[in-house]
Amino acid sequence: MIRNQKKHPIADPSPQRLREALEKGGCRFTRQRVAVYQYLASVESHPTAEEVYAAIRPEMPRISLATVYKALDALVVCNLANKLTFSDGPARYDCHDEAHYHLRCVKTGKVCDLPTPFDPDLIDKLDPKLVKSLGERGFHVTGYRLEVLGHFEKT
Ligand SMILES: [Zn+2]
Numbered sequence: 001m002i003r004n005q006k007k008h009p010i011a012d013p014s015p016q017r018l019r020e021a022l023e024k025g026g027c028r029f030t031r032q033r034v035a036v037y038q039y040l041a042s043v044e045s046h047p048t049a050e051e052v053y054a055a056i057r058p059e060m061p062r063i064s065l066a067t068v069y070k071a072l073d074a075l076v077v078c079n080l081a082n083k084l085t086f087s088d089g090p091a092r093y094d095c096h097d098e099a100h101y102h103l104r105c106v107k108t109g110k111v112c113d114l115p116t117p118f119d120p121d122l123i124d125k126l127d128p129k130l131v132k133s134l135g136e137r138g139f140h141v142t143g144y145r146l147e148v149l150g151h152f153e154k155t
Contacts, residue, residue: 018080025078032063036071037095040081046092046102046111084111086147099143107151114148122146 018037019029027033035056040047047055053068072093075081081095084102089109101114123130123144131141 021080022074022078025074025080027074027078030071032060032067033071033074035060035063036068037075037080040075040093040095044112046084046094046113048090048092050090052093102145102147104147104149105151106149111147 015029015034018034022029022033036052039052039056043055045051049069049072050065052072053063053065056068057063072081072083075095076083076093079097081093084092084094086092086104086109092109092111094113096113099118099120101116101118102111103114104111119125123141134141
């Protein structure tokens with residue numbers, strides 16, 4: 001596994017650092033949550049909950065899929081992971097903290113990061129009046145997401 005090429009919200013995902021982040025977010029620290037986080041931090045694949053479950057089960061044979069879902073929810077609540085949803089298909093997760101774009105294969109549902117630098121001003125470039133007009137309607141813009149959709153020729 002390639003662990004050093006990733007950017008973690010917590011540079012060193014040691015159990016102690018994870019404990020602090022989980023407790024700060026009002027979530028319980030459990031060994032299962034550590035395992036789920038460490039798996040997410042070790043892969044680039046933006047796995048689904050079922051994929052996380054299949055991957056950590058050999059190490060934790062008694063973990064249930066429901067526990068994996070709860071662990072992922074806790075990590076998302078505590079800003080340790082991101083949940084990526086799409087209209088048809090299971091949610092996928094990553095734990096990259098820096099804002100980034102995604103590529104999604106519409107045939108397989110696979111998601112990966114785009115190497116393109118994130119542009120915090122992209123919304124203003126799309127529509128310079130948008131943030132202000134939404135603000136006038138009581139909507140406070142906190143960010144945006146962008147996914148490039150498509151598929152590989154041979155999938
Ligand atoms: Zn990502």
